[in-house]
Amino acid sequence: MLRIAVQSKGRLYEDTMALLAEADIKVSSSKRTLLVQSSNFPVEVLYLRDDDIPQSVAGGVADLGIVGENEFVEREEDAVVVRRLGFSKCRLSLAIPKAVDYSGLSWFEGKKIATSYPNILRKFMKENGVEADIHVITGSVEIAPGIGLADGIFDIVSSGSTLVSNNLQEVAVVMKSEALLIANRNMDDAKKAILDELLFRIEAVKSAEDKKYVLMNVPSDKVKDVVSVLPGAKSPTVMPLAQEGWSSVHTVIDESRFWEIISKLKELGAQGILVVPVEKMIL
Numbered sequence: 562m563l564r565i566a567v568q569s570k571g572r573l574y575e576d577t578m579a580l581l582a583e584a585d586i587k588v589s590s591s592k593r594t595l596l597v598q599s600s601n602f603p604v605e606v607l608y609l610r611d612d613d614i615p616q617s618v619a620g621g622v623a624d625l626g627i628v629g630e631n632e633f634v635e636r637e638e639d640a641v642v643v644r645r646l647g648f649s650k651c652r653l654s655l656a657i658p659k660a661v662d663y664s665g666l667s668w669f670e671g672k673k674i675a676t677s678y679p680n681i682l683r684k685f686m687k688e689n690g691v692e693a694d695i696h697v698i699t700g701s702v703e704i705a706p707g708i709g710l711a712d713g714i715f716d717i718v719s720s721g722s723t724l725v726s727n728n729l730q731e732v733a734v735v736m737k738s739e740a741l742l743i744a745n746r747n748m749d750d751a752k753k754a755i756l757d758e759l760l761f762r763i764e765a766v767k768s769a770e771d772k773k774y775v776l777m778n779v780p781s782d783k784v785k786d787v788v789s790v791l792p793g794a795k796s797p798t799v800m801p802l803a804q805e806g807w808s809s810v811h812t813v814i815d816e817s818r819f820w821e822i823i824s825k826l827k828e829l830g831a832q833g834i835l836v837v838p839v840e841k842m843i844l
């Protein structure tokens with residue numbers, strides 16, 4: 562049995578649970594139980610605050626964890642990054658009041674910066690030869706300059722709307738972050754085998770993300786032209802239709818490319834185009 566540490570609620574929770582569900586790993590998300598066994602896969606989920614996930618994995622309380630890169634780097638715990646998961650994308654940035662005329666990093670010399678990420682900030686400031694006064698607070702960082710608690714902040718930015726509503730400007734991006742799957746260094750072979758199966762499933766889910774299965778009817782004399790405008794496909798499937806002179810063409814493409822080629826397909830006489838989501842893909 563593998564134990565996987567997951568955020569109990571917050572920004573990571575939903576995408577993490579969705580990933581497990583797509584990998585067909587059933588776990589009830591009963592809010593009061595902190596340790597829940599899957600009913601159809603040898604894992605149990607330990608629900609924690611995200612701050613505690615790196616340490617629990619490094620120390621072996623959990624075998625695996627899903628945590629933001631920002632939190633993992635900040636905690637400086639020793640665990641293996643097994644896979645980047647592509648969700649909860651954000652960045653850690655320095656921001657200062659909008660009214661300030663920013664002159665570059667040296668502006669922060671001697672200034673007070675509020676943050677929940679002192680280790681990352683300290684390292685960055687040291688590398689850049691700036692001495693600042695780092696003030697640690699655990700939340701509501703963006704209001705610190707407005708209430709006179711600090712001159713600037715170092716915090717998570719995604720859309721930037723929290724900065725805007727607090728009259729702040731982003732002046733430097735220090736690191737980019739996304740959710741990571743991390744693992745304890747000392748898993749035994751039985752646990753590694755379960756991890757391999759889990760990774761196989763995650764791979765299948767991630768490969769299918771944004772992929773569409775496209776089916777269309779094409780005049781048989783245009784099949785070659787249609788195939789030549791279909792991007793990336795290894796080799797589309799071409800089948801005769803019952804109606805003579807027509808063929809059915811099937812392929813898998815990136816959703817983003819679909820809109821580029823749709824008009825070309827129509828020009829070539831493709832009809833009855835169906836676009837179907839792909840759930841899993843084993844390459």
Ligand SMILES: Nc1ncnc2c1ncn2[C@@H]1O[C@H](COP(=O)(O)OP(=O)(O)OP(=O)(O)O)[C@@H](O)[C@H]1O
Nearest residue numbers: 568571572573610611612629632649650651717719
């Ligand atoms: N606005 C955002 N957009 C995208 N990802 C984000 C955003 N805010 C946070 N994250 C990512 O999600 C992680 C968890 O954020 P959340 O705000 O839920 O943390 P928290 O308040 O510390 O939760 P906890 O109660 O578990 O300690 C962050 O460490 C970061 O990696």
Ligand SMILES: O=P(O)(O)OC[C@H]1O[C@H](OP(=O)(O)OP(=O)(O)O)[C@H](O)[C@@H]1O
Nearest residue numbers: 572700701717718719720721722723724
């Ligand atoms: O750039 P934005 O899109 O505005 O996102 C950034 C904000 O999102 C997070 O907070 P969250 O909304 O999770 O609330 P919290 O402060 O309660 O953690 C983070 O702490 C920032 O404050």
Ligand SMILES: [Mg+2]
Nearest residue numbers: 610611612613
């Ligand atoms: Mg936290």
